[in-house]
Amino acid sequence: MSTSDAPERRTGVTRRAVLTAGGVAAVGAVVASTHGAGASTDSASSIPFFGKHQGGIVTPAQGHLALGIFNVAASDRQELKRMLADWGRAAQRLTVGLPLVETYDGSYPPSDTGEALGLGAANLTLTFGYGPSLFNDRFGLSSRRPKVLVDLPAFDGDELNPAFTAGDLCVQACADDPQVAFHAIRSLARLGLGTVELQSLQLGSGRTSATSSEQRSARNLLGFKDGTNNLRGGDSALLKRWLWVGARDDQQWMTGGTYLVARRIQMNLSTWSSTPLKVQESVIGRKRSSGAPLTGEREHDKANFEALDPHGFPVIPLGAHIRVAAPETNGGVHLLRRGYNFIDGVDERTGNLNAGLLFLCFQRDPVKQFTALQGDLARSDNLSQYVTHVGSGVFACPPGLGSNDELGASLFD
Amino acid sequence: MLAALALVTSAMLLTDCGTTAHMAVRTTTTIAGKVPSRAEQAAALFATTSYRRQVVQAAEGFTTSVTELDGALRRGDRQAAIRAWAAAQGSFDLLRPVLLGGPASSATYDGQLLGGSKTRGKGLHAIERALFQGPLSDGLAAMPDLKAAGPQLVIGLFRTIIQPSGVAVNQVHALGFLADHVIANAQERVSHRDLIDVLAILHAVRGGLDALRPLANLVDPTQLAKTSRGLDQADALLSMVPASSTDAQVPGPVWARLGRLVAVLQFDFGQLAGSIAGYSSGRYYA
Numbered sequence: 053m054s055t056s057d058a059p060e061r062r063t064g065v066t067r068r069a070v071l072t073a074g075g076v077a078a079v080g081a082v083v084a085s086t087h088g089a090g091a092s093t094d095s096a097s098s099i100p101f102f103g104k105h106q107g108g109i110v111t112p113a114q115g116h117l118a119l120g121i122f123n124v125a126a127s128d129r130q131e132l133k134r135m136l137a138d139w140g141r142a143a144q145r146l147t148v149g150l151p152l153v154e155t156y157d158g159s160y161p162p163s164d165t166g167e168a169l170g171l172g173a174a175n176l177t178l179t180f181g182y183g184p185s186l187f188n189d190r191f192g193l194s195s196r197r198p199k200v201l202v203d204l205p206a207f208d209g210d211e212l213n214p215a216f217t218a219g220d221l222c223v224q225a226c227a228d229d230p231q232v233a234f235h236a237i238r239s240l241a242r243l244g245l246g247t248v249e250l251q252s253l254q255l256g257s258g259r260t261s262a263t264s265s266e267q268r269s270a271r272n273l274l275g276f277k278d279g280t281n282n283l284r285g286g287d288s289a290l291l292k293r294w295l296w297v298g299a300r301d302d303q304q305w306m307t308g309g310t311y312l313v314a315r316r317i318q319m320n321l322s323t324w325s326s327t328p329l330k331v332q333e334s335v336i337g338r339k340r341s342s343g344a345p346l347t348g349e350r351e352h353d354k355a356n357f358e359a360l361d362p363h364g365f366p367v368i369p370l371g372a373h374i375r376v377a378a379p380e381t382n383g384g385v386h387l388l389r390r391g392y393n394f395i396d397g398v399d400e401r402t403g404n405l406n407a408g409l410l411f412l413c414f415q416r417d418p419v420k421q422f423t424a425l426q427g428d429l430a431r432s433d434n435l436s437q438y439v440t441h442v443g444s445g446v447f448a449c450p451p452g453l454g455s456n457d458e459l460g461a462s463l464f465d
Numbered sequence: 466m467l468a469a470l471a472l473v474t475s476a477m478l479l480t481d482c483g484t485t486a487h488m489a490v491r492t493t494t495t496i497a498g499k500v501p502s503r504a505e506q507a508a509a510l511f512a513t514t515s516y517r518r519q520v521v522q523a524a525e526g527f528t529t530s531v532t533e534l535d536g537a538l539r540r541g542d543r544q545a546a547i548r549a550w551a552a553a554q555g556s557f558d559l560l561r562p563v564l565l566g567g568p569a570s571s572a573t574y575d576g577q578l579l580g581g582s583k584t585r586g587k588g589l590h591a592i593e594r595a596l597f598q599g600p601l602s603d604g605l606a607a608m609p610d611l612k613a614a615g616p617q618l619v620i621g622l623f624r625t626i627i628q629p630s631g632v633a634v635n636q637v638h639a640l641g642f643l644a645d646h647v648i649a650n651a652q653e654r655v656s657h658r659d660l661i662d663v664l665a666i667l668h669a670v671r672g673g674l675d676a677l678r679p680l681a682n683l684v685d686p687t688q689l690a691k692t693s694r695g696l697d698q699a700d701a702l703l704s705m706v707p708a709s710s711t712d713a714q715v716p717g718p719v720w721a722r723l724g725r726l727v728a729v730l731q732f733d734f735g736q737l738a739g740s741i742a743g744y745s746s747g748r749y750y751a
């Protein structure tokens with residue numbers, strides 16, 4: 053029996069038992085354990101789980117990411133439905149800083165793995181998404197597939213590793229504490245044992261985007277400020293146009309939802325860090341120190357893509373990343389970028405760092421937004437010589453839940 | 466670094482880096498510099514002229530090899546086709562970093578000329594499959610694109626300005642391809658002859674260094690010596706392995722040691738680029 057945790061009265065560690073033991077009704081209040089030790093919700097640092105939209109999209113980007121990609125092992129539609137509902141209930145607890153259960157029976161392996169006990173909610177958000185493969189014949193969902201939810205095409209330069217590519221389900225856990233984010237994915241994976249299998253768990257630390265106007269831009273591993281010209285939570289008109297699925301888009305159950313594109317992008321850091329600063333700046337189109345465009349002085353100065361130098365060359369080169377990616381050169385297309393740096397040891401063949409960007413972006417239509425933009429970037433972005441896309445996935449993220457809703461119900465009903 | 470050179474040669478100075486066609490003009494806001502000596506001017510000119518010659522030769526070599534490859538495939542002469550394919554690979558390895566300053570991205574050139582996940586059945590990798598897995602005639606499908614690539618290469622080259630420091634940066638990029646795309650993640654996945662690329666890239670890098678040698682010798686002999694030593698070490702390491710070896714025949718520790726040497730070489734070429742920044746001959750490649 054555990055010495056520090058309260059003894060558990062229930063027996064067994066089934067998913068249902070775990071969740072009923074904790075009691076979803078208790079979320080938002082102080083939950084007393086059988087020993088009265090109590091586990092309190094952490095309202096000071098929690099992001100509401102219920103709402104019109106899922107958390108983790110326009111939520112100010114937290115410091116850490118754990119991205120779990122799952123494949124469904126079960127062939128039974130009801131089993132999948134039940135598991136998603138259980139995930140939703142678990143998410144309610146985790147996002148207020150509660151463990152999966154309050155009490156433990158020392159005769160059993162503990163139902164909550166315990167590594168986040170006492171860490172609070174740390175602004176945890178859990179964002180759930182469904183991959184195109186979930187809508188094949190297995191679960192009778194093909195008529196529910198949104199038109200724009202199709203596998204991303206191959207782009208020039210892609211060197212995709214199957215381990216980081218596609219997937220039936222994804223869960224983006226973001227938090228200000230890496231262990232809280234990790235614990236959330238680990239807990240969901242355990243709850244889903246037998247129904248889903250974890251295909252990959254990618255950890256990111258250090259947000260590379262600001263998603264609210266209060267946040268300062270962070271730097272990516274190339275050393276440049278990232279997220280300067282990003283969609284922000286306050287840009288309501290742009291969010292309506294470019295982020296949220298509208299009522300007139302093809303699948304009603306997605307209204308208020310959005311699509312996540314996740315790309316694992318390896319950075320060729322040894323090459324980048326041996327490249328002169330001026331070349332680096334011309335590749336990005338911005339100054340490294342201030343983040344200002346090459347035509348400006350301050351970070352948020354508007355880039356002037358028309359400006360020429362005295363010799364008649366564009367000051368922001370034709371292949372500069374910001375020129376190729378900017379809405380001005382892409383029919384106004386915006387993305388909400390919400391990426392994280394990843395650092396994953398050393399490549400044993402070269403001794404170089406295995407590191408890069410987990411590029412995550414949300415949008416209303418991945419075909420017209422990410423795919424169109426990435427097609428252009430692959431064709432003419434000077435940054436492509438320094439990066440390699442090694443993982444890829446697209447997921448439909450349904451709208452947020454009301455307090456009586458079950459995760460996944462709208463998909464099946 | 467020759468900081469104030471732009472003052473005296475502003476007409477010639479288009480960029481101090483040269484890998485990208487449209488880069489900001491060099492400014493003179495840092496430490497006061499000096500007027501280049503005649504010897505330095507001559508060495509700068511030698512650097513760009515000599516490198517340009519290598520690039521033009523590689524572009525011509527690519528076209529010639531592609532023509533030979535086409536002929537050999539049509540004749541069904543596998544051995545001649547393999548020789549021509551390896552030569553075309555080698556030429557592309559030299560051209561690749563130069564092309565990065567042109568109108569298309571590295572991903573596009575690689576997709577078109579090497580073949581990638583988007584461009585299956587195209588490029589030199591499709592030829593490789595035909596040569597080593599057969600049938601030979603499959604290679605013919607990739608030929609029209611490769612033949613068309615010749616003129617496109619020239620367009621890419623035309624747009625690019627060459628400067629001595631840009632020659633050094635090109636070697637950083639060539640070595641980057643070697644590390645990240647050849648050593649870490651084999652290129653020739655059918656023939657397993659990645660050594661072809663390794664040797665071709667190191668040969669091209671040596672050519673780049675030779676072009677820079679007189680200028681670097683005047684400006685930063687210590688850095689030149691260090692860079693040369695690194696390249697010699699890489700060559701010495703590879704001299705222990707027969708050039709015809711397959712990837713598996715190259716011992717793991719040799720790959721690992723090569724990877725580390727390449728990282729050091731990248732760093733050294735980056736430093737060299739800084740040392741010779743500002744010296745310019747204002748030449749275009751083609």
Ligand code: HEM
Pocket residue numbers: 272274276277278279280281282315317319336338355373374375377378379387408409411422425426429439
């Ligand atoms: C490792 C890969 C990448 C790195 C290091 C990177 C880095 C940057 C940086 C430093 C900026 C300038 C600051 C800013 O406005 O955020 C930027 C801008 C941008 N990037 Fe990327 N990026 C990468 C990949 C991508 C990809 C794959 C896309 C989309 C397909 C993308 C889309 C954009 C957009 C839309 C902008 C804003 C352009 C503007 O309006 O100024 N980036 N990126």
